[in-house]
Amino acid sequence: MTDLTTSPAGAVTTVERGRFDADEHGWFGEPGLFGGRFMPEALVAALDELTEAWQDAMADPTFVGEFDQVLREYAGLPSPLFHARRLSDMVGCRVLLKREDLNHTGAHKIRNVIGQALLTKRMGKKRVIAETGAGQHGVASATAAAYFGLDCTVYMGAVDTRRQALNVARMQLLGATVVPVESGSATLKDAINEALRDWVASVDHTAYLFGTAAGPHPFPSMVRDFVRGTGDEARAQCLEQYGVLPDAIGACVGGGSNAIGLFTAFLDDAEVEVYGFEAAGEGVDTPRHAATIHAGESGVLHGARTYVLQDQDGQTKESHSISAGLDYPGVGPQHAQLAHSGRATYIPVTDTEAMEAFALLARTEGIIPAIESAHAIAGGLRVAERLAAEKGPDATILLNLSGRGDKDMGTAIEYFGLGEAHRDVTPGGTA
Amino acid sequence: MSVAEAFEKARSEDRAVLVGYLPAGFPDVEGGIDALLTMVEAGCDVIEVGVPYTDPVMDGPTIQAAAQQALESGFRIADVFRTVEAVAATGTPTVVMTYWNPVERYGVDRFAQALADAGGAGLITPDLTPDYAPEWSEAADERGLDKIFLVAPSSTDARIESTVAASRGFVYATAVMGVTGARASTSDLAGPLVARTKRAASAHQLPVGVGLGVSSGDQAAEVASYADAVIVGSAFVRTLLDHPDDRAAGLAALRALTEDLAAGVRRRA
Numbered sequence: 001m002t003d004l005t006t007s008p009a010g011a012v013t014t015v016e017r018g019r020f021d022a023d024e025h026g027w028f029g030e031p032g033l034f035g036g037r038f039m040p041e042a043l044v045a046a047l048d049e050l051t052e053a054w055q056d057a058m059a060d061p062t063f064v065g066e067f068d069q070v071l072r073e074y075a076g077l078p079s080p081l082f083h084a085r086r087l088s089d090m091v092g093c094r095v096l097l098k099r100e101d102l103n104h105t106g107a108h109k110i111r112n113v114i115g116q117a118l119l120t121k122r123m124g125k126k127r128v129i130a131e132t133g134a135g136q137h138g139v140a141s142a143t144a145a146a147y148f149g150l151d152c153t154v155y156m157g158a159v160d161t162r163r164q165a166l167n168v169a170r171m172q173l174l175g176a177t178v179v180p181v182e183s184g185s186a187t188l189k190d191a192i193n194e195a196l197r198d199w200v201a202s203v204d205h206t207a208y209l210f211g212t213a214a215g216p217h218p219f220p221s222m223v224r225d226f227v228r229g230t231g232d233e234a235r236a237q238c239l240e241q242y243g244v245l246p247d248a249i250g251a252c253v254g255g256g257s258n259a260i261g262l263f264t265a266f267l268d269d270a271e272v273e274v275y276g277f278e279a280a281g282e283g284v285d286t287p288r289h290a291a292t293i294h295a296g297e298s299g300v301l302h303g304a305r306t307y308v309l310q311d312q313d314g315q316t317k318e319s320h321s322i323s324a325g326l327d328y329p330g331v332g333p334q335h336a337q338l339a340h341s342g343r344a345t346y347i348p349v350t351d352t353e354a355m356e357a358f359a360l361l362a363r364t365e366g367i368i369p370a371i372e373s374a375h376a377i378a379g380g381l382r383v384a385e386r387l388a389a390e391k392g393p394d395a396t397i398l399l400n401l402s403g404r405g406d407k408d409m410g411t412a413i414e415y416f417g418l419g420e421a422h423r424d425v426t427p428g429g430t431a
Numbered sequence: 432m433s434v435a436e437a438f439e440k441a442r443s444e445d446r447a448v449l450v451g452y453l454p455a456g457f458p459d460v461e462g463g464i465d466a467l468l469t470m471v472e473a474g475c476d477v478i479e480v481g482v483p484y485t486d487p488v489m490d491g492p493t494i495q496a497a498a499q500q501a502l503e504s505g506f507r508i509a510d511v512f513r514t515v516e517a518v519a520a521t522g523t524p525t526v527v528m529t530y531w532n533p534v535e536r537y538g539v540d541r542f543a544q545a546l547a548d549a550g551g552a553g554l555i556t557p558d559l560t561p562d563y564a565p566e567w568s569e570a571a572d573e574r575g576l577d578k579i580f581l582v583a584p585s586s587t588d589a590r591i592e593s594t595v596a597a598s599r600g601f602v603y604a605t606a607v608m609g610v611t612g613a614r615a616s617t618s619d620l621a622g623p624l625v626a627r628t629k630r631a632a633s634a635h636q637l638p639v640g641v642g643l644g645v646s647s648g649d650q651a652a653e654v655a656s657y658a659d660a661v662i663v664g665s666a667f668v669r670t671l672l673d674h675p676d677d678r679a680a681g682l683a684a685l686r687a688l689t690e691d692l693a694a695g696v697r698r699r700a
Contacts, residue, residue, distance in 0.1 A: 025562070032565075038531050038558050040489050042583035042608060044590065183495055184485060196488040201609035203585065300532045301486065303558075313508045314536025316485040 020267045020334070020343075026217020026304070028337035035333035037216040038300045043196075046203040051218040053123050058225055063122065067226075070114050074147065075104040077111070077229065081237035081398070086364040091381055092388030093395035096246065098234045098262065100402045101369060107403030108230055108258040109140040113209055115226030117144035120207040127151040127206040131195040133160055133188035134324030134407065135167025136370075137211030142176035144209070152176040155194040157187035160324065167407065185318050188328055192302050212255025213332040216303030220260075220332050227261030234398055235265040244396060248383055250275035251400035252375040253346065254290065254326035256335045258402035267343060276335060277379035279321035280348030290319035291348040292331040293339045301330040307339075322351035322411060323371035325403070353378040355415050358405065370403030371411060377401075434524045434552050434577050434600040437476045438638045438659060447655035447696040449474060450640055451689065452528065452664035454481035455514040456506035457497040458671060462678060464517045466671060466685055471523045473686045474693025477660070478518050479555060482511050482529035489530075489557045491612030493665040496672060508537055512549040519550030526577060526600070528555040534567070543570035553577025553600050561597035568597065579603050579640075582628050584620040595631040601660060604628050606643040613665045614644030625657050646688075651695030661696050 022028050026035040037047060057063040071077040079102050084095045100108040113130075120128055128150050132138030138154040145152035154171055158180040161168050171178050184190035192215075199208045213223040231249075238246055249266055251259035253276040266272045281289035289295065292307045299308035301316060309317040309329035319329040338344035354371055357378035362368045369377060380399040387395040405412070413419045432440075441448045451470045457463050467478055483498035483506050490498065511527060519525040527546060534542045534554070546554070553576040559567065561580050571578045577600025582591050585608065595602050606621030607614065621643055628639045640660030645651050646669075654661045670688050674681030 036563055037560075038563055039560070040558055040583070040605075041560050041581045041590070041594065042489075042585055042605060044560060045583075045585040045587060183492075184499070189486060193486050193488045197491070197610045200489065203608065297536075300535055300558075302488075305535075308532070310532070310536060312536070314484075314533035315502065316532075 022221045028334045034336040036305050039216045039303045042200050054222045057119055067118055075110045078233040084365050091384040093384055093393055096398040097401040101404035105140045105143050109137050111229055112223050112226045113140040113144035116209045117148045121148050125207045128209050129153045129195050129198050130209040131155050131191040135164040139167055139170050141209045142171040142174035146174045154178050155181050155191040157191050158182045159186040212257040213260045214255040220334055223257055224260045227257050228264040230261035231265030245269055245272055246396040246398040247387055248273035248397045250376050250380040252277045252372045254328050256332035258400050262400040274344040276344055276346040277349045277375045278346055279326035280350040281320040284348050288320035290321040290327050293346040294348045304333045306333040306336040307331055325372040347379050349375040349379045368405035370405050371408045373402045432522050432524050437524050448476045448660035449693050449696045450477040450660050450662040451475035452479040453667055454483050454498050454501055455511045456501035459504055460510045464514055467518045469682050469685050470689050471521050473689035478523055478525045479528050480514050482533050484530040491610040493668050494611050497668045512545050515551040516549040524552040526553045531559045539566045540570050543574055547574045555579040581605050584608055584624045591628055592631045601638040601640045604639055604641045606641050611665050612644050613646040618643050648691035648695030651692045652698035655696045655699045
């Protein structure tokens with residue numbers, strides 16, 4: 001199917017539909033099972049317009065070239081593929097990290113917003129709106145809006161604006177208006193609701209920069225196209241640097257954009273095991289988690305049929321994760337399909353496991369990851385140990401280090417009791 | 432009486448139908464039933480019972496607040512059927528307005544059956560368009576339930592045509608681009624949308640109802656001049672929200688509002 005036109009930074013044009021792509025109604029796999037477009041009629045014309053614009057753009061070398069150039073010159077892509085040697089020694093096989101933490105604004109999310117903002121410009125719209133949980137997608141959206149000269153409004157749960165005041169300030173500095181959302185649970189899902197309400201009233205001149213590979217068609221597919229550079233680059237880098245494909249790849253999954261960004265390039269490589277790591281919060285046997293695939297049931301949330309954390313009446317449950325970026329009661333429909341078909345395996349990782357991996361990566365490799373990405377490290381190291389036992393030291397696992405952890409220092413200070421300097425150090429040795 | 436018969440009756444009286452909405456379980460289940468019965472007595476021709484939902488993307492602050500209050504006081508899906516049963520027992524056609532996930536979770540066929548058993552007339556589905564509704568269409572057709580889909584100012588003529596063709600009972604024109612909520616002035620998008628919808632609907636003899644934040648008899652009269660039904664929601668909810676501690680006063684205000692609106696749909700200004 002795919003005529004892959006790989007450009008220097010790895011942006012790719014998908015021309016025909018492959019077996020992992022959605023059909024024209026947005027269904028992944030069997031029609032009716034996962035995906036679709038459960039949206040108010042008022043937004044259908046805009047979603048149709050967006051679908052057409054996105055498909056035209058992806059088939060237009062000028063658009064793809066400009067996207068690629070902005071990613072290279074502005075966002076610092078392609079990101080390196082890094083051999084984490086001390087971690088590798090620890091688990092007994094090769095651990096590779098895709099360094100999306102080094103991208104401009106500190107995460108994979110810049111790929112998505114540059115793509116969507118460029119498309120907004122192409123469609124002649126002057127205003128963008130976005131939802132954000134912890135503020136990462138909001139900051140990325142505000143950044144892209146500043147770069148392209150677009151007016152930007154970001155909806156953020158009121159609870160989150162208080163928890164993430166620093167990111168609110170960053171967005172404001174970048175010229176965005178941040179609107180606190182008080183309705184419902186005043187967190188990410190309510191911010192999405194409010195952004196949709198804005199969009200219903202503003203759709204003629206406003207684009208909705210959706211933050212993850214979820215929501216109504218075409219968002220799951222369009223966002224996937226914009227973030228898939230992660231995997232396209234990583235696959236090429238792995239072959240070039242090590243002469244092999246990895247035995248396994250893994251990424252954390254909230255809505256699932258960084259994961260689908262990594263997975264897409266590898267889905268046709270049947271020999272590559274694919275792992276998604278969901279936030280198990282305080283444990284999947286407690287009410288406080290965000291392990292949507294592991295513990296959710298099929299339902300419709302934010303325009304797509306997917307796995308949803310919901311009660312017996314179909315009311316959405318509040319999710320929990322120490323990592324705000326994974327704290328979402330739904331998941332992108334393509335992940336639901338990949339789980340359903342067995343092509344990818346989704347494993348829950350608790351807050352505690354993630355925080356241990358967060359500290360471990362800092363100490364062994366000198367990298368402070370986003371807590372989201374620490375879930376991938378924690379789960380990935382477990383898989384790596386098994387691979388090492390089964391295949392020996394030549395086995396390779398490739399994990400997406402989707403973001404950096406500066407934003408998480410407040411959580412880390414509280415969790416580890418850091419921040420107070422001590423005088424009682426023995427010079428020349430450990431105390 | 433069916434929804435179609437309610438429209439037929441209004442047509443024979445040369446007036447528009449008044450459709451009144453409240454979410455079930457607001458302020459609580461019994462209070463909600465009392466309020467809806469008051470609206471029936473005071474002149475609503477068709478009742479729309481809303482299903483409170485955690486993520487109501489098409490609703491403005493007023494209906495959101497009521498739905499949240501219902502959820503916080505323990506609303507369950509069974510309460511919708513209880514409410515429908517109580518209202519439908521008056522002979523007034525009663526439809527349910529619901530976001531899709533509660534129906535999907537309950538089971539589409541099971542929901543349709545429970546609705547029919549309660550005497551309900553059909554469903555209004557604000558986030559389910561006909562192209563994603565084959566299961567609901569089948570369940571509704573089996574039981575003769577009305578399928579009330581929405582059209583919007585942004586709908587193409589082709590989509591209006593296919594939506595009208597898929598609808599039964601009436602077609603719901605959301606005549607503003609925006610969420611639900613009372614508005615001081617009526618929308619200039621309403622007239623053209625209703626004209627386009629009526630062109631498509633006449634072949635199917637399907638009436639067109641209009642919702643655009645009507646809150647007074649005068650506004651109702653204006654909308655009634657070009658629509659087959661005037662749909663009122665937020666204004667009723669607001670009236671109850673304004674009387675949180677005095678239910679009798681709330682019901683009296685609700686009655687007064689309904690009478691004003693019912694007079695409006697008979698004026699066709």
